[in-house]
Amino acid sequence: MHTTKEKSFILVQHVENIDMLTKATYLLLMEWLNYHHLFYFWTVAREGTVTAAAKELHVARTTITAQVRELEKSAGAKLFRKSGRYLELTEFGQHVFHYAEEIFLIGRELTDFMKTGQPGMTKKFVVGMPDVVPKLVAFELLKPAIHHPEGFQIVCYEGKLPELMADLALHRLDLIISDSVAPPTVDVKAYSHRLGECGLSFLAVPELARKHRQKFPKSLTGAPLCLPTEHTAVRRALNHWMDDNDIHPRIVAEFEDSALLKVFGQSGLGIVPIPTAIEKEVKEQYDMQLVGRLEDVVDRFFAISVEKRVHHPAVQAIVEQARSEIFEVK
Known part of the structure; x- marks a missing residue:
C-alpha cells in the first residue's frame, strides 16, 4: 500500500509523463508536417518530374530530391514510383497529395483574406474534356457540380484524351468527361464510369x-x-x-x-x-x-477518374444526375 504522500508523488509523475508524451507527439507531428518538404513534394506531383519542379521553383534538382526523401523518411513510406520518364504517385502518395492540395488551397485563401478581409473557402473542381464532347452536354453534366452545396469553383480544360489522361494521373484534373472509355494504350490507372x-x-x-x-x-x-x-x-x-x-x-x-x-x-x-x-x-x-x-x-x-468507386462529392452528383435525368443507362 502507498501512503498519501507516495500516491501524490506517483500522480505528479504520471501527469509529467503525460505532458512529456504530449510534447513528444507534438514535436513528432511538427517534424512530420514540414511544410517545406510538403511543398516540394506537392510541386513534383503537379509537374510530374523533379526537373520540371526544380524549374518551376528555381532551385536545384538535388534540393528537390533531398526534400522529398526527407518527407518520405518522416512518413515511413514511398510517395512516388517511376513510370517511364515521369514520377507517379503511390497510393499512399495520392492521399498525401490530396491533403497537400487542401493545405495549400487554404493557405492561398488565408493570404487572400489577409489582403482583402473577405473570407472564402471555395474548393476547385478541375475537369478535362476532349473537343468532341458537345458543350451543351458538358454544361448539363456539370450542372450538379456548379450548384453543389459545397460551392465548388469549376475549372474546365479541353485537349486530346491522351494528354488529359496524363494530367489526370498527375492529379491536375479531378475528372475527365469523354465520349469514350479510358484508352488502353495510355499507361494510366484510371476507371471509366458510364454516364449514359x-x-x-x-x-x-x-x-x-x-x-x-x-x-x-x-x-x-x-x-x-x-x-x-x-x-x-x-x-x-x-x-x-x-x-x-x-x-x-x-x-x-x-x-x-x-x-x-x-x-x-x-x-x-x-x-x-x-x-x-x-x-x-x-x-x-x-x-x-x-x-x-x-x-x-x-x-x-463517360466520367473517367482515378477512383474505382466514386467518392468525390461533385463526381457523385454528376454521375447520379446523368444516369437519372440526362441519359437512360441501358
Missing part, C-alpha cells in the same frame, strides 16, 4: 431539313453532311452504320470541335448529327430543324 447514352438527331437549316426529311435515313445518300472527325467514337459508329445500310452521303466538312460543327451546320453548309439528349437546346440556340432521329447509332459518355 442516347441516339443521334440530324439537324439542318429549315430549307435543307425539309429537303431531306422524307424517307430518312435513306435520304442521307447524296446529302451534304458535316461530321465529327474520324478518330471520334461516334464517327466510327456512324461509318459502320452507313456501310451496313448502303448510305453514301456527301461529306462536306469534318470537325474535331463540336461547337464548330454546329456553327457550320447553322450556316447551311450541311446536315449535322448531335446527341438527341440536347436536340431541343441545339434547335433553339442554332435555329436548325430536325431532319430525323437515329437510334441505331448511340453517343456514349
Whole structure:
C-alpha cells in the first residue's frame, strides 16, 4: 500500500509523463508536417518530374530530391514510383497529395483574406474534356457540380484524351468527361464510369431539313453532311452504320470541335448529327430543324477518374444526375 504522500508523488509523475508524451507527439507531428518538404513534394506531383519542379521553383534538382526523401523518411513510406520518364504517385502518395492540395488551397485563401478581409473557402473542381464532347452536354453534366452545396469553383480544360489522361494521373484534373472509355494504350490507372447514352438527331437549316426529311435515313445518300472527325467514337459508329445500310452521303466538312460543327451546320453548309439528349437546346440556340432521329447509332459518355468507386462529392452528383435525368443507362 502507498501512503498519501507516495500516491501524490506517483500522480505528479504520471501527469509529467503525460505532458512529456504530449510534447513528444507534438514535436513528432511538427517534424512530420514540414511544410517545406510538403511543398516540394506537392510541386513534383503537379509537374510530374523533379526537373520540371526544380524549374518551376528555381532551385536545384538535388534540393528537390533531398526534400522529398526527407518527407518520405518522416512518413515511413514511398510517395512516388517511376513510370517511364515521369514520377507517379503511390497510393499512399495520392492521399498525401490530396491533403497537400487542401493545405495549400487554404493557405492561398488565408493570404487572400489577409489582403482583402473577405473570407472564402471555395474548393476547385478541375475537369478535362476532349473537343468532341458537345458543350451543351458538358454544361448539363456539370450542372450538379456548379450548384453543389459545397460551392465548388469549376475549372474546365479541353485537349486530346491522351494528354488529359496524363494530367489526370498527375492529379491536375479531378475528372475527365469523354465520349469514350479510358484508352488502353495510355499507361494510366484510371476507371471509366458510364454516364449514359442516347441516339443521334440530324439537324439542318429549315430549307435543307425539309429537303431531306422524307424517307430518312435513306435520304442521307447524296446529302451534304458535316461530321465529327474520324478518330471520334461516334464517327466510327456512324461509318459502320452507313456501310451496313448502303448510305453514301456527301461529306462536306469534318470537325474535331463540336461547337464548330454546329456553327457550320447553322450556316447551311450541311446536315449535322448531335446527341438527341440536347436536340431541343441545339434547335433553339442554332435555329436548325430536325431532319430525323437515329437510334441505331448511340453517343456514349463517360466520367473517367482515378477512383474505382466514386467518392468525390461533385463526381457523385454528376454521375447520379446523368444516369437519372440526362441519359437512360441501358
